[in-house]
Amino acid sequence: VMLFFFVMAACNEKYKPKVGHQTSYTIILGSLISVILWFGFGDSRVEIYKFKQNLFFDFLLPPIILSSGFNMRRKKFFENIGNVAIFGLCVTFVCFALYSLMGYLAIQ
Known part of the structure; x- marks a missing residue:
């Protein structure tokens, strides 16, 4: 294949x-x-x-x-670098919070 x-x-x-x-x-x-x-x-x-x-x-x-x-088109990526960075930071924070909460609840 x-x-x-x-x-x-x-x-x-x-x-x-x-x-x-x-x-x-x-x-x-x-x-x-x-x-x-x-x-x-x-x-x-x-x-x-x-x-x-x-x-x-x-x-x-x-x-x-x-x-x-x-x-990937580099020009398009760098035109949207602000959105990419905000999305990356927000998702990282949300994942950290969810995993922390699930870990805390799992050991309780």
């Missing part, structure tokens, strides 16, 4: 289609593979291919975030 993603990225770069993105094509391919596995092999074989959260958070999410940050 990853190889398909990279091939589709190269095709998108070369042919520049009006609709679609390599991510869309990869999601469609993954869905087709899932349907084939589900109806072709049943429940017993599908358990082997069950989604693992650790795999996603450790190996798949970091490249997604890196790609998003790398492709």
Whole structure:
């Protein structure tokens, strides 16, 4: 599936289609593979291919975030730096307060 993603990225770069993105094509391919596995092999074989959260958070999410940050328009980001900073500080404070409260309630 990853190889398909990279091939589709190269095709998108070369042919520049009006609709679609390599991510869309990869999601469609993954869905087709899932349907084939589900109806072709049943429940017993599908358990082997069950989604693992650790795999996603450790190996798949970091490249997604890196790609998003790398492709971000710097001018737009710095035009909104005030909003980004306020949002970041507020969310950090809210998370700190909630985790502190939950921790306090858990030990009571």
